[in-house]
Amino acid sequence: MNLASPQTLGQTWSRHILDSAQLWVHRRDAQHWLDLGSGSGFPGLVLAILAREDGHSVVMVEGNQKKSAYLRQAIRVLHLPAEVQATRVESLPCKIWETSALVVTARAFAPLGRIFDWTDGFGGGAARALLHKGRGYQNEVAEARDGWTFDLLEHPSSTDADGVVLDVTGVRRIDTQLGN
Template sequence: MTEEQLPITGSFPEPSAEESAAAEAVFGAQLPAARGFVAHLASSGIERGLLGPREVPRLWGRHVLNCAVVADLMRHGTSVVDVGSGAGLPGLAIAIARPDLQLHLVEPLERRVTWLKEVIDDLSLSNVSVHRARAEEMVGEIAGDYVTARAVSALSTLAAWTIPLTKPGGEVLAIKGRSAAEEIEKARKVIRKLGGVTAEIVTVGTAVLQEPTTVVRIPVRTA
């Protein structure tokens, strides 16, 4: 263990009864890995400033489950590029829920990259690789059937980072909040110029989450 590595110590937030049922439905046999991810977030993730301590009670519902259900929009055996992975949200949550997917996490900050690699190693996630780079630096190096992002930037800026990393015929899946419709309106011209098709708002997790996840889906032209 290096000096920067921190063991998982103490207790970590248990899901509520509702969250527990959702976690079983979303993660299935991968639930132990999901619990391990939450433990890392609640310990070393907080210690290293990847999340604020006030987020600990909300790790299951607001963060991990909120992100993992985005995988419902992805076809079996496809590839995913996660831009601005930070604390592994949504990238690691998706990778745990869907071992059939191949995840590429793109994160420019070294301390976050170090943490992500430690978590991946500890949880033995063989379907994930981490790239220390800015999104624009990875164009031509990697491309995904899906490109994801959460809380990275406004859609008009995010489109320029994600669409070039999307395979022709693929989709950008950006987790957004109440401003999704307004962001789409502001980004329409940029999206079209970059090769995106009309963006739409989709909701996932309605069957298992009290607050379903809002996703802006941008199909990318095939040619």
């Protein structure tokens, strides 16, 4: 199972674990985490390990059944406050976006506009997103603004000179018929 690129295995600590853990610094009032496209568990498993002592919960969304099984086994073995939704992001139940103090995460998942489309702007609720993005993220932001309005803070990545953590709130679809 391809959980990480073979070229990055020698950099597992900095490239995957620390990169995932840096989100914890930006958690503010987060209590519930929703990791989209969890794959190998970055950042979902790392956040669940950090959350163990703080009463936080993590839901990892992964459509690949083999990767979902791996994530479930890791959660079981590590006794983590987490669960796996073995489904595609666009199939998530609407009620998931109503979770209070929700932070949505995604790493190496999809362009920003596509994430908004698949989640309907995180259900139009009060969810906040912390999204890893690399070189060229400005183009993703500009393209997403064609269909969505949102508030954005850019936190420099602590592990990648070209990367950022986008801190996204207030996501709303632009109503093209009304021009706003």
